[in-house]
Amino acid sequence: MSPMPSHPASVSAPSAGPAGASPRQRLAVLGSTGSVGASTLDVVARHPERFEIVGLTAHARVDVLLQQCLRWRPRVAVLPTEERAATLRAALAAQGVATEVQVGAQALCDLAAAPDVDSVMAAIVGAAGLPPCMAAAYAGKRLLLANKEALVVGADLFMQAVRDGGATLLPIDSEHSAIFQCLPEDRRAWAARIDHIILTASGGPFRQRDPASFDSITPAQAVAHPNWVMGQKISVDSATMMNKALEVIEARWLFDLPPERIRVVLHPQSIIHSMVVCRDASVLAQLGTPDMKVPIAYGLSFPERIESGADRLDFLKLQALSFEAPDPARFPGLQLAYDALAAPAGSTAVLNAANEEAVAAFLAGRIRFTDIHRVNAGTVDAFVLRLGPARLLDDLLDIDRRARAAARQRIEELAS
Numbered sequence: 001m002s003p004m005p006s007h008p009a010s011v012s013a014p015s016a017g018p019a020g021a022s023p024r025q026r027l028a029v030l031g032s033t034g035s036v037g038a039s040t041l042d043v044v045a046r047h048p049e050r051f052e053i054v055g056l057t058a059h060a061r062v063d064v065l066l067q068q069c070l071r072w073r074p075r076v077a078v079l080p081t082e083e084r085a086a087t088l089r090a091a092l093a094a095q096g097v098a099t100e101v102q103v104g105a106q107a108l109c110d111l112a113a114a115p116d117v118d119s120v121m122a123a124i125v126g127a128a129g130l131p132p133c134m135a136a137a138y139a140g141k142r143l144l145l146a147n148k149e150a151l152v153v154g155a156d157l158f159m160q161a162v163r164d165g166g167a168t169l170l171p172i173d174s175e176h177s178a179i180f181q182c183l184p185e186d187r188r189a190w191a192a193r194i195d196h197i198i199l200t201a202s203g204g205p206f207r208q209r210d211p212a213s214f215d216s217i218t219p220a221q222a223v224a225h226p227n228w229v230m231g232q233k234i235s236v237d238s239a240t241m242m243n244k245a246l247e248v249i250e251a252r253w254l255f256d257l258p259p260e261r262i263r264v265v266l267h268p269q270s271i272i273h274s275m276v277v278c279r280d281a282s283v284l285a286q287l288g289t290p291d292m293k294v295p296i297a298y299g300l301s302f303p304e305r306i307e308s309g310a311d312r313l314d315f316l317k318l319q320a321l322s323f324e325a326p327d328p329a330r331f332p333g334l335q336l337a338y339d340a341l342a343a344p345a346g347s348t349a350v351l352n353a354a355n356e357e358a359v360a361a362f363l364a365g366r367i368r369f370t371d372i373h374r375v376n377a378g379t380v381d382a383f384v385l386r387l388g389p390a391r392l393l394d395d396l397l398d399i400d401r402r403a404r405a406a407a408r409q410r411i412e413e414l415a416s
């Protein structure tokens with residue numbers, strides 16, 4: 001059984017705070033300069049009595065991290081290189097801010113597991129987020145998971161870490177949060193209740209574009225999502241529907257469901273965020289405006305609910321809600337999730353690695369939009385029979401490394 005939070009009591013105890021003040025949840029935001037990171041700080045800013053920011057981390061946007069440190073005064077900030085850290089240290093010193101600036105992947109893990117952190121928002125993009133997620137899981141934190149790639153790569157090892165560490169795993173991805181919100185708090189009741197789940201998908205910017213013209217899609221067109229404002233990588237994933245493929249794999253582990261009980265329906269308005277079809281044919285759905293602040297606020301406050309800052313849904317102004325089946329010829333990437341889940345363990349890590357490399361190459365203008373699927377399908381095919389068992393995080397990271405090398409080779413061939 002996957003360790004979702006049937007026991008809210010397992011949430012780490014909040015800090016006592018100063019005498020007379022109410023206890024606050026002490027939060028580390030990994031990937032604070034990104035889209036989910038910024039939305040998290042937006043929700044937190046509405047509830048200063050409930051949350052305290054202990055750590056913030058970034059990769060390239062040192063200027064954004066500086067502004068966040070000036071605003072939140074965290075104990076620690078993390079960057080990937082000494083050079084960027086030195087820039088931030090100097091700017092903070094000039095402002096008299098005492099935040100300690102740490103460097104590298106180990107510093108991310110140390111922050112995720114730090115004793116003065118109750119909750120970790122995992123909002124790094126890509127497999128780079130897996131080690132700190134595992135560290136938070138082993139340390140028994142309340143883990144708010146936006147970083148779906150970590151679960152796609154980590155699979156059962158990640159869930160085992162959550163169980164072993166007694167962590168509380170809360171989904172932030174809007175579809176998985178929707179499913180979670182439709183289910184009873186006691187996860188032991190889930191299996192008896194669920195017939196199947198339906199993940200909704202907007203279909204992205206190319207739902208109606210002629211597939212014959214997909215070769216000429218530019219990065220700017222691919223990142224222009226019709227309903228959601230998101231980081232570049234997930235925006236491209238939404239255009240290929242690889243995002244939904246990753247979400248099928250994510251749902252398989254979060255809800256402990258076999259792939260055939262995870263279905264995908266296109267719903268272009270992005271109002272219904274996903275659904276649970278119960279054993280008695282009743283359907284439970286979660287609705288709202290497409291704004292990540294809603295699932296973020298739910299993750300932050302579970303099992304309570306707090307103001308998120310999102311616009312309310314106005315039913316009287318709603319257009320008709322429509323649904324369609326995803327066209328496999330237009331979105332061939334979706335099937336890769338089901339194929340990888342049926343293939344030897346580790347295949348989902350290969351698929352994720354190939355996709356990260358392919359999306360980066362497409363954004364850099366090196367390969368065409370349609371090449372993303374060629375790289376993904378080709379890399380998984382080439383790897384399936386070569387996968388050994390992954391018992392440790394290092395085994396997964398090794399699969400990730402080798403799959404990236406193979407994907408890069410394929411990219412070179414396509415780019416030349």
Ligand code: NDP
Pocket residue numbers: 030031032033034035036037057058059060061062080122123124125126128129146147148149172173174228229230231232233234292
């Ligand atoms: P962004 O690209 O906007 O932000 C990514 C964050 O991760 C940034 O803070 C970035 O730092 C940091 N980062 C990037 N690469 C690394 C690295 N190698 N090591 C450490 N940190 C790194 O992404 P999003 O906020 O859109 O997405 C974050 C995660 O949440 C993804 O897994 C995505 O799939 C998931 N998600 C996002 C949704 C959304 O609406 N945006 C919805 C549902 C899920 P810097 O900015 O300094 O470079």
Ligand code: MG
Pocket residue numbers: 173174175247
């Ligand atoms: Mg999603």
